[in-house]
Amino acid sequence: MAKKRRSTSSVPQEQNTDNIKYVSLSQETRRRYLNYALSVITSRALPDVRDGLKPVQRRILYVMFADLRLTFDAKTRKSAKITGDTTGGYHPHGDMAVYDAMVRLAQDFTLRYPLINGQGNFGSIMGLPAAAARYTEAKLTLIAEELLNEIRSRTVDMRTNYDGTRNEPVVLPARFPNILVNGTSGIAVGMATNIPPHNLTEVANACQFLITNPEATVAQVMKYIKGPDFPLGGRIVTDRTTIRKAYEEGRGSVKVRGEWRFDKEKKVENPNKIVIYTIPYGIESGNFVNDLGDIVANRKLPQLVDVSDETNDENGLRIVLDIKPGSDIDAVMAYLYKHTNFEQNFSLNLTCLVPDEQGGTIPARLSLVQILKEFLDFRFKTITRRFEYQLEQLEKRIHILNGMVLIFKGLDRALKIIRNSSGKQDAAVKLMAEFPLDEIQTYAILELQLYRISQLEIDNINEELRQKEAEAETIRKILASPKKLWKVVSTELQDLTDKFGDKRRTSIGNVEEIVEYDPQAYIVKENTNVVVTREGWVKRVGRLQKVESTRVREGDTVLNVIPTSTLDQIIFFASDGAAYTITADQIPASSGYGEPLAKHVRLGDGVNIVAAISTDSRFTDEDFEYHGYPVPGPYLFVATERGQVLHIPLTNFRQPSTKAGRRYCRLGKGDRVVFVRLIGEAETVFLASEMARVVHFSLEDVPVLSSAGKGVRGIRLDSKDKLLGAALMARPSDTLKVMNSNDKLVSMGQTKYTVTSRGGKGVRTSMRSTFKELIPPEIELIDWATMEET
Numbered sequence: 001m002a003k004k005r006r007s008t009s010s011v012p013q014e015q016n017t018d019n020i021k022y023v024s025l026s027q028e029t030r031r032r033y034l035n036y037a038l039s040v041i042t043s044r045a046l047p048d049v050r051d052g053l054k055p056v057q058r059r060i061l062y063v064m065f066a067d068l069r070l071t072f073d074a075k076t077r078k079s080a081k082i083t084g085d086t087t088g089g090y091h092p093h094g095d096m097a098v099y100d101a102m103v104r105l106a107q108d109f110t111l112r113y114p115l116i117n118g119q120g121n122f123g124s125i126m127g128l129p130a131a132a133a134r135y136t137e138a139k140l141t142l143i144a145e146e147l148l149n150e151i152r153s154r155t156v157d158m159r160t161n162y163d164g165t166r167n168e169p170v171v172l173p174a175r176f177p178n179i180l181v182n183g184t185s186g187i188a189v190g191m192a193t194n195i196p197p198h199n200l201t202e203v204a205n206a207c208q209f210l211i212t213n214p215e216a217t218v219a220q221v222m223k224y225i226k227g228p229d230f231p232l233g234g235r236i237v238t239d240r241t242t243i244r245k246a247y248e249e250g251r252g253s254v255k256v257r258g259e260w261r262f263d264k265e266k267k268v269e270n271p272n273k274i275v276i277y278t279i280p281y282g283i284e285s286g287n288f289v290n291d292l293g294d295i296v297a298n299r300k301l302p303q304l305v306d307v308s309d310e311t312n313d314e315n316g317l318r319i320v321l322d323i324k325p326g327s328d329i330d331a332v333m334a335y336l337y338k339h340t341n342f343e344q345n346f347s348l349n350l351t352c353l354v355p356d357e358q359g360g361t362i363p364a365r366l367s368l369v370q371i372l373k374e375f376l377d378f379r380f381k382t383i384t385r386r387f388e389y390q391l392e393q394l395e396k397r398i399h400i401l402n403g404m405v406l407i408f409k410g411l412d413r414a415l416k417i418i419r420n421s422s423g424k425q426d427a428a429v430k431l432m433a434e435f436p437l438d439e440i441q442t443y444a445i446l447e448l449q450l451y452r453i454s455q456l457e458i459d460n461i462n463e464e465l466r467q468k469e470a471e472a473e474t475i476r477k478i479l480a481s482p483k484k485l486w487k488v489v490s491t492e493l494q495d496l497t498d499k500f501g502d503k504r505r506t507s508i509g510n511v512e513e514i515v516e517y518d519p520q521a522y523i524v525k526e527n528t529n530v531v532v533t534r535e536g537w538v539k540r541v542g543r544l545q546k547v548e549s550t551r552v553r554e555g556d557t558v559l560n561v562i563p564t565s566t567l568d569q570i571i572f573f574a575s576d577g578a579a580y581t582i583t584a585d586q587i588p589a590s591s592g593y594g595e596p597l598a599k600h601v602r603l604g605d606g607v608n609i610v611a612a613i614s615t616d617s618r619f620t621d622e623d624f625e626y627h628g629y630p631v632p633g634p635y636l637f638v639a640t641e642r643g644q645v646l647h648i649p650l651t652n653f654r655q656p657s658t659k660a661g662r663r664y665c666r667l668g669k670g671d672r673v674v675f676v677r678l679i680g681e682a683e684t685v686f687l688a689s690e691m692a693r694v695v696h697f698s699l700e701d702v703p704v705l706s707s708a709g710k711g712v713r714g715i716r717l718d719s720k721d722k723l724l725g726a727a728l729m730a731r732p733s734d735t736l737k738v739m740n741s742n743d744k745l746v747s748m749g750q751t752k753y754t755v756t757s758r759g760g761k762g763v764r765t766s767m768r769s770t771f772k773e774l775i776p777p778e779i780e781l782i783d784w785a786t787m788e789e790t
Contacts (some may be wrong), residue, residue, distance in 0.1 A: 001391060002661060006231040006300065009739050011112070011356065012030060014069060017475070020175065020621070021397045021438075023426070024338070025141070029539075033178075033539055036055060036189070037188070037190060038100070039188035039704075040189045041053050041189060041191065041353075041363050041494065042189040042190050042353060042361055042363075044056070044186075044188070044361075045186040045187060045188035045190055045192075045193075046186055046187075046191075046193055046351065046352055046353050046363055047179055047184045047186070047193065047195075047352050048171050048173075048177075048351060048352065048353045048361060049180075049352040049354050049355075049366065049371055049374045049375065049378075050171045050174065050260060050374065050378040051147060051171050051172040051173075051174040051177055051178055051179070051226075052177065052178030052180070052181070052182060052184060052352075053147075053172065053178065053184075054096065054101070054176065054184070054186065054575050055091070056086075056091055056093070056098060056101045056180050057101055057105060058087050058100060058104065058169070059086050059090040059091045060082065060083075060091075060098065060102050060171055060337065061105075061116075061140070061144060061171060061172065061237075061690060062148070062151075062168060062172070063082060063085045063089065063090065063146070064082060064089070064116075064138070064139065064140050065140060065144075065148040065151070066148075066151070067089070068082065068085065068112050070082070070138070070139040070140055070426065071139065071140055072117070072139065072140055072142040072144075072145055072498070073143060074138035074139055075139070076119045076138055076558075077137060077138070077139070077475060078116070078133070078136075078137055079099060079102065079118075079133040079134075079136040079137060079138050080095075080133040080134045081103065081649075082138060083095050083098045083099045083102060083133050086098050088166050089165075089166060089421045090162070090166075090173045091321075092162050092525055095133065099133045100250060102116060102138065103118070103122050103130045103282050104367070106118035106138060106164065107122055107123055108231060109124075109125045109185075109231050109232055109394060110231065110649075111182045111197065111231065112181060112182055112197035112198070112199070112200075112229060112230070112231050113141075113143050113181060113182055113185070113200060113500065114141055114580060115141055115142060115147070115182070116138050116139070116140060117138060117139050117140065117141045118136060118137075118138045119136065119137040120135055120136035120137060120301060121135070121136065122136060123285065124709055125232065125285050125311075125317065126284060126285050126286035126311070127284030127285070127286040127287055128286070129606075137315050139465070139552060142500075143176075143500050144178060145499075146496060147172045147173070147174045147175070147176075147178060147487075148172055148173070149173075149175075150173040150344070150382065150534055150565070151169060151172065151173055151494060152263045153173075153385070153386045153389040154383065154389045155173040155382045155383075155385045155386045155389070155392065155690060156170060156171050156172065156173050156385075156386060157169070157359075158170065158711075159170075161686050164607060167556040171378075173382045173386075174375075174378075174379075174491060174501065175206065175379070175496055176200065176203070176204065177203055177371070179195060179352060180197075180198045180203050180368075180371060180372075181197065181199075181200050181203055182197050183195045183196045183197035183198070183228075185657070186443075188363070188591045191350050191351055191363060191686050192349060192351065193350070193351040193352060194346075194347055194348060194349040195251055195348070195349070195352070196228035196230065196281070196346055196348060196351055197228060197230060197231065197256070198228055199225075199226075199251040199283075199502070199503075199504050199505075200223050200224060200245070200496075200497065200501050201231035201497050201501035201502065201503075202208045202209065202225045202226065202229070202332045202504070203224075203225060203372075204493045204496060204497040204501070205497070206221050206224040206372060207372055207375070207376055207489075207490075207493055208490045208493055208494065209221065209223075210369070210372050210373065210376060211489060211490050212487050212490075214373075215664040216369065217369065218244055218247045218367055218368050218369050219244055220239070220708060221247075221368060221369055221372065222243070222244055222247065222368075224509050225241050225247075225368065227254065227506070227508055228254060228256075228281075228346065228348075228506060229505055230256065230280075230281035230355060230503050230505065230506045231281070231505065231572065232279060232281065232317065232505070233258050233259065233277075233506055233507070234257065234258055234259065234278045234506050234507050235256070235257055235258075235259050235278070235506065235507045235508075236254055236255065236506060236507070236508050236509060237255050237256075237257055237258055237509040237510065238253070238254045238255045239510055240510075241476065242254075242285060246348045247319070247348075247350075247367060247368035248367050249367065250349070250350035250351070250365040250366050250368075250370075251348065251349050251350070252347075252348050252367060252598075253345045253346065253347055253348065253403050253512055254345070254346045254348055254695070255343065255344075255345050255346075255763075256280045256343070256344055256345075256346050256506070257280060257337060257342060258276055258278050258279040258342045258343070258346070258380070259276070259278040260274050260275060260276045260277070261274070261275055261277065261318050262274060263275045263320065264273070264777070267298060269679070269689065270325075271321060271323070271325075271329070272318070272322065272323050272325055273321070273323070274321040274323060274329070275316060275319070275320055275321075276317070276318075276319040276320075276321065276342070277316065277317055277319075278317060279317065279342065280341060280343065280344040280345070280346075281340070281344075281346060282346075283341045285309070285311060285317060285319065286344070286366070287341070288319070288340065288341055289307060289309045289319060291339075291340045292304070292307040292319070292336075292340065293307055295339070295340075297684055300339070301336075301557055302324070303324045303327035303328070303331070304321060304322075304323065304324075304332065305319070305321055305322040305323065305324055306321075306322040306323075307319065307321055307322070308320045312385060313613070315375060316656065319476065321439070328660055334394060334577050334777065339782030346383070349365070350367070350368070350371060351364070351365045352362060352364070352366065352371070353368075354366070354374060355374075355378075355404035360707070362675045367542070369620070376489065379489050380485060380486065380489060381399060382488060383485060383488055383492075384479065384485060384730070387475050387478055387479050387485075390475055390764060391472055391476065391527060391634060391689060394468050394471055394472040395472060395488070396440075397464075397468050398465065398469055398472060399440065400439065400444045400466045401461055401464060401465040401468065401472055402440055402441070402465070403440075403441025403442070403444060403445060404438065404439075404444070404445060404461050404463065404581040405458070405461060406435060406441075407431075407435060407437070407445050407748075408434070408458050408461075409485055410435060412577045413434060414434070414435070414445075414491060414505070414660075416430060417430045417431055417434060424446055426784050427446060427496070428442045428443060429445060429656055433444070434476070435676075436716070439637070448635050468617065468633075491569040501774035504725065508538055516737075523566055524532050525551070525566055525567045525772055526542075526565065526566050527542075527563070527564075527565055527782075527784045527787075528540045528541070528563075528565065528566055528584060529541050529561050529562065529563055529564075529629070529781075529782070530544070530562040530564060530570050530584055530587055530612065530614070531542050531544075531550055531558060531560075531561050531594065532558070532559045532560050532561075532562070532597075532609060532612045533556045533557060533558055533559055533594075534556060534557050534559045534608065534609070535556045535557075535608070535790040536555065536595050536596055536597045536598065536603065536608060536609050537552070537553065537556065537593055537594045537595065537596055537597070538587050538588075538595065538596075538597050538600075539587065539588060539589070539590040539593070539594025539595070540566075540584065540587045540588065540590070540594075541589070541590075541591070542589075543782070543785070544561060544781055545781075546781070547779050547781070549560060549590070551592055551593055553592065553593050553681065559609060559611075559612070559780060560611065560612050561779050561781060562612050562613070562614045562619075563614065563616070563618075563619055563781075563784075564584050564614035564615075564616040564619070565584065565585050565616055566583075566585040566615040567584070567585070568583075568584055568614055569582065569583055569584065569614070569615040569654060569655070569656060570582060570583075570584050570587065570613070570614055570615075571612065571613045571614075571615065571637075571650075571653045571654075572597060572608050572609050572611075572612050573610050573611045573613075573673065573676040574599070574608070574609055574610065574661070574673070574784045575607050575608050575609075575610050575611070575665065575672045575673045575674070576604050576667070576672065576673070577659055577663055577664060577665035577667050577672075577673055577708070578604075578607075578661040578662065578663060578664070579653045579654050579657070579662050579663075579664045580597075580600070580601040580657055580659075580661040580662075581654070581655060581656050581657040581661075581662070582600055582601070582656060586600060589630075596748035597609065599660050600659070600662070602659040602660050603660060605756075608707070609675065610673050610675065610676050611669075611675075611676040611677060613650070613678060613708045615654050618648070619700070620634065621633065621634045621680075622653075623649075623651045629704050630704060630706060631648060631649045631651070631706045632649060632651055633650070634649070634650050634679065634680070635647055635648065635649055635650065635678070635679045635704065636648050636650055636676060636677070636679065636765065637666065637675070637676070637677055637678075637679050637682075637685060637699065637702070637726070637728060638665070638673060638675065638676050638711065639674060639675040639687060639723060639725065640665065640666050640667060640671050640673050640674060640711075640723065641671055641672050641673075641674050641722045642668060642670075642671040642717065642722070642723070643687070643689075643710045643713055643714050643715040643716065643717045643723050644710060644712065644713060644714060645670070645685075645687075645711050645712060645713075645714035645726075645758070646664075646665055646702070646705060646709065646711035647699065647702040647703060647704045647705065647711075648664060648677075648704070648705045648706075648707070648709075649704070649706070650666070650678065650699065662708075662741065663708040664676075664708050665708055665710075666708050666709055666710050668710065669709070670697075674723055674724065674725050674726075675723075675725045676727040677726075677728055679699060679728060679729045680728070680731055681700060682728035682730040683698065683699060683700075683729065683730065684696060684697065684728075684729040684750070684755055685697065685699055685724060685726050685727065685728050685729065686727045686729065686736040686748070686753070687714050687715045687725075687726050687762070688722055688724050688726070688727075688736060688738055688771055688774055689715065689717055689721050689723050689724060689762070689771070690721055690722050690723075690764045690771055691717075691718065691720070691721040691764070691770055691771075692740070692762065692764060692769065692770050692771050693715065693717075693721065693762040693764055694748060694753055694755065694762050694763050694765050694767045695714065695715045695758065695760060695762030695763070696729075696750065696753045696754065696755055696756060696757075697755060697756055697757060697760075698755055699713070699728075701758045702714070702758065703756065712758070712759070712760045713758070714758050714759065715758070715759070715760070715762050716760060716761045716762075716763070717760060717761075723772060724738070724771055724774050725773075725774035725776075727774065729750055732750060734750070735747045735748055735749050735750070736748040736753075736774070737773075737774070737775040738771045738774050738775060739769045739771070739772045739773050740766065740769040740770065740771055740772060741769045741771070741772055742769050744774065746765075746767075748765065
């Protein structure tokens with residue numbers, strides 16, 4: 001018999017159960033998710049408003065400055081060394097995450113003023129990735145040192161790193177608003193940021209204006225900051241009001257497009273060659289050129305003949321387009337703006353971390369003025385702390401110098417005490433007993449070299465003492481006056497502008513420059529026939545001798561053949577009351593079955609096409625005013641399965657629609673549209689039901705609606721009956737043709753079934769049979785060979 005296995009635990013089972021704590025799963029999940037979200041927001045994804053940096057960026061720069069001494073005038077070091085020291089000492093994440101952040105800090109097409117000087121392949125505007133960290137080297141740029149230089153003056157708070165072995169700055173003592181100057185982007189949990197770069201000169205001037213005008217509005221600040229200034233230029237074509245609103249609310253959209261010019265050959269512009277020399281921010285030129293190549297290869301833009309990328313270090317970005325002679329250049333550029341990344345909307349989101357009263361940070365979406373004020377307040381505190389540190393150092397030195405002056409007056413006694421002492425400690429005790437010195441002064445005197453006790457040296461000490469006291473007094477006066485402190489902030493901003501300021505790269509345009517894209521400018525006009533089947537398949541064919549000759553899928557039949565031109569629209573009316581309008585050119589030309597209309601529009605389940613009409617003025621009247629009607633014609637007559645009828649204008653459906661279409665009929669529960677036709681010259685209408693009931697009434701009895709509605713009752717039907725369709729009567733010879741349940745064709749004329757009022761039960765035409773279907777008029781085909789082109 002097998003022995004019972006004993007528990008290996010040394011703790012009794014009763015004690016183990018005592019350590020179990022039951023908690024609510026939902027509350028614990030919520031608590032842990034909030035902790036995670038807060039960590040991502042404050043420690044990873046969002047920048048600090050004061051230095052404009054995320055934690056990983058701040059740690060990279062601090063390692064390069066404080067640990068590796070990779071200043072502007074130093075030699076470069078391997079990027080692997082920089083990323084390794086960053087992850088090992090301050091940022092416990094993956095090397096690749098740190099290196100990717102470092103690469104972005106070195107890219108002159110990402111940052112307006114790069115903070116790292118990279119040696120080697122740090123990526124390109126074409127979209128090529130950077131080389132591995134072991135192949136590249138880096139050091140700080142000169143402007144990056146303006147973010148770090150004051151860190152040794154105790155200008156910012158320090159905190160311990162992740163393992164408590166060293167200290168790191170909470171924020172860098174930035175001398176310029178880096179959050180606006182270089183911008184940033186990031187996605188946190190439940191929030192994101194996307195701050196565009198700006199021009200340093202404009203931002204510094206705006207800061208100086210706010211110093212003297214603290215109540216200034218965004219509109220006033222925008223006299224200095226015209227808008228974003230992207231590294232590769234481009235042109236902003238958003239109106240000033242929209243930009244101002246985005247800056248006021250901290251959120252909005254700015255439309256940016258690339259710039260082009262005609263190529264010059266011997267100083268003469270060539271209208272057949274276009275040079276693209278700037279593209280929108282964040283767009284890779286390689287993908288852009290590939291998109292242009294696809295347009296040429298697929299002949300989507302007939303005016304564009306060829307594309308070549310001539311970008312190099314000497315010429316910068318240069319993409320050359322060969323244009324067909326005589327082409328409309330505005331139409332070409334409008335197409336590129338619409339179908340490529342040559343025009344982009346930059347989604348501005350000024351969300352960042354802002355200091356709170358507890359010494360931490362909280363996320364907030366700020367306006368442009370609020371960001372500048374947050375930086376200026378931080379800069380004021382930083383300069384105050386810098387002066388306090390300088391004053392502290394001066395006072396320490398003054399204190400020592402006063403001791404040296406004091407000891408010189410009793411030099412002989414002091415030397416005798418030192419000679420007779422048994423050591424440094426004994427000499428210090430005796431000197432403090434003999435002279436009014438403290439320990440700091442005493443040890444400073446004992447460390448003096450003998451030559452410094454000469455008359456000449458004491459004169460130098462007295463001179464230094466006078467200088468230090470004058471400097472200390474100057475600093476005390478500055479610290480005592482907020483006005484003087486703000487003056488220092490303003491002066492240093494001006495010095496920074498003089499040193500690093502440059503002109504705008506991104507030009508400012510206006511909305512009037514936007515050329516509306518007109519798709520018809522790229523469509524070759526030609527006559528065509530659009531074939532629609534009952535199962536919803538569509539195609540275009542040039543000429544059609546007879547309806548039976550066109551190919552359809554097995555079991556399907558042709559619903560209609562619509563003559564039109566490729567520039568006109570086709571309106572499809574579905575049984576659920578939705579109308580879809582698309583350009584005829586979008587329907588595929590095919591000698592086969594074509595393709596489902598559902599590829600172009602969003603048809604509901606079980607919905608079928610009832611009718612299709614062209615907007616071609618040769619076959620459909622243009623809009624006209626008709627006396628007594630509230631809306632212009634021509635008009636549609638609509639009938640539903642439950643006997644409702646509508647009279648609505650066609651004009652509402654002439655323009656192209658979205659895939660969702662437009663509503664032309666509002667249906668009751670269980671109802672559907674069974675008939676849609678243009679009224680034309682018709683004056684009366686027949687309605688026929690499945691139970692062989694017919695009603696004949698005047699179209700004037702149906703009121704005209706200006707938009708979609710439920711209509712009025714055309715025929716009163718029993719619960720088991722339903723309307724099969726309608727027939728419009730324009731001539732006395734017109735008849736209603738139906739196929740009855742005996743498969744017999746029945747024709748009903750207007751003489752026998754005269755006009756009555758609408759809404760009644762109609763006439764029961766047969767007691768022995770019912771109606772199977774209405775026979776529509778024969779499809780008339782157009783002979784394009786004999787028809788005059790219009």
